């Protein structure tokens with residue numbers, strides 16, 4: 001099983017020398033690193049075990065200014081190699097690195113008490129006692145990178161630990177936080193990182209997030225050897241044709257397209273090393289990304305991290321929160337939450353009750369990230385998941401709004417939500433056009449029925465003479481009942497009279513090819529203004545159109561008659 005070991009420890013305590021003693025490789029390759037004798041960036045070296053297995057070693061810098069680099073290196077490792085100078089004992093970054101490892105959930109590892117060639121037995125004894133208290137349960141191996149003492153012991157101890165580590169991430173979709181991008185002549189841009197989950201094969205189509213750029217993998221290497229496929233836990237180098245080196249770097253993640261949500265928020269269980277204030281500005285370290293963010297506290301033990309830039313995270317991911325120093329960390333409960341401060345929701349999520357956190361519709365595919373397996377206890381419609389309570393509330397709300405709707409038109413607009421088309425069939429309402437009604441409901445005009453009938457009678461008597469009507473309610477009522485037709489300028493006519501007017505026009509046009517305003521007025525026996533309003537309504541209805549001083553039938557209308 002491929003495993004990655006990461007060093008940790010205070011500056012100058014001998015991490016890089018120890019890596020060299022174990023692997024034969026000097027990982028301080030930058031000129032500045034060699035000149036200053038300190039590590040600045042991450043170093044990588046393959047580590048051969050006695051039985052021929054290979055681990056990957058990541059060497060991190062110890063300087064307090066480079067703790068963020070240490071976090072990027074430590075993220076995704078399986079085992080730690082905590083290096084303590086036997087002469088100095090634990091120092092500030094020994095403690096800080098150890099705290100970071102714990103925040104990242106990296107519990108297993110070994111302590112190397114190094115430089116034992118330089119101190120007496122008593123000093124070693126004291127340092128060992130201190131280390132035992134500091135890192136309970138871990139083996140402590142005395143070594144010297146200078147003389148080679150203890151190096152084989154350390155190698156076997158790492159081998160023993162590697163036997164026990166389990167990788168549960170192979171099945172998850174591919175995710176590779178990029179920690180380096182290099183330009184290799186003939187290969188183009190190559191990115192490297194520890195493969196968190198899934199696999200990467202030559203030819204694979206992946207996506208760089210959060211930039212959203214689709215890429216195709218040309219080749220995959222593990223420790224400078226070409227492989228068909230690299231698996232979770234391995235250190236890999238992936239060549240990406242067509243990508244400029246400057247376009248990708250530490251902080252980007254190579255993922256299976258669409259498998260992880262891109263989000264500006266993370267809901268986390270908070271682990272505080274020091275009290276973190278509401279609204280504190282922090283840096284959230286996630287994978288190899290370092291993101292400025294604000295901490296919105298939720299209840300006693302949760303927080304919503306609101307990020308300045310998006311991340312692709314998954315439930316269970318660990319984050320480290322830093323300002324000048326390491327403040328604490330978090331375990332992701334929801335990698336793409338809405339804005340909220342709902343502690344109850346987070347309690348449920350922490351307890352693994354995903355269904356209980358679902359209320360309003362969310363897309364099923366967005367839930368894969370918080371969902372260990374199939375979801376039970378929630379309603380489904382099309383791609384949407386929601387609670388039975390929510391559906392009941394929606395129904396209740398629509399019912400209430402319909403009840404208070406204008407009795408002339410007792411419906412409400414269909415809510416314009418993306419889930420509506422899928423959810424509507426579950427609701428006991430009737431859709432008419434763009435509105436919802438109680439099944440079989442008809443317009444009514446409480447208490448004004450007499451007035452309405454009087455108006456209808458009046459319109460009947462007026463025939464094709466237009467009547468001015470200011471009472472909008474009455475107009476809508478009779479119009480909805482098919483008894484009134486609106487003309488322009490607030491005028492109306494009875495529906496029957498309008499039918500007759502239309503027939504007159506149709507018949508005349510069929511016989512004569514068209515009709516003038518004067519001719520229509522004579523045939524209809526109305527005034528000029530009434531005739532004008534009727535013809536305009538027929539134009540608006542698409543029955544006729546004006547050509548010069550005549551109306552002719554529109555083609556559709558002509559065909560229909």
Ligand SMILES: Nc1nc2c(ncn2[C@@H]2O[C@H](COP(=O)(O)OP(=O)(O)OP(=O)(O)O)[C@@H](O)[C@H]2O)c(=O)[nH]1
Nearest residue numbers: 011012013014015016017038039062115144145146
């Ligand atoms: N005597 C003795 N000196 C050592 C040993 N290992 C390292 N040193 C000394 O310690 C110095 C620092 O060692 P490094 O391995 O560079 O320390 P580091 O922990 O990698 O330092 P940073 O990466 O800057 O945090 C070396 O330059 C050596 O002089 C050892 O086993 N014995």
Ligand SMILES: [Mg+2]
Nearest residue numbers: 015016038039
């Ligand atoms: Mg070093």
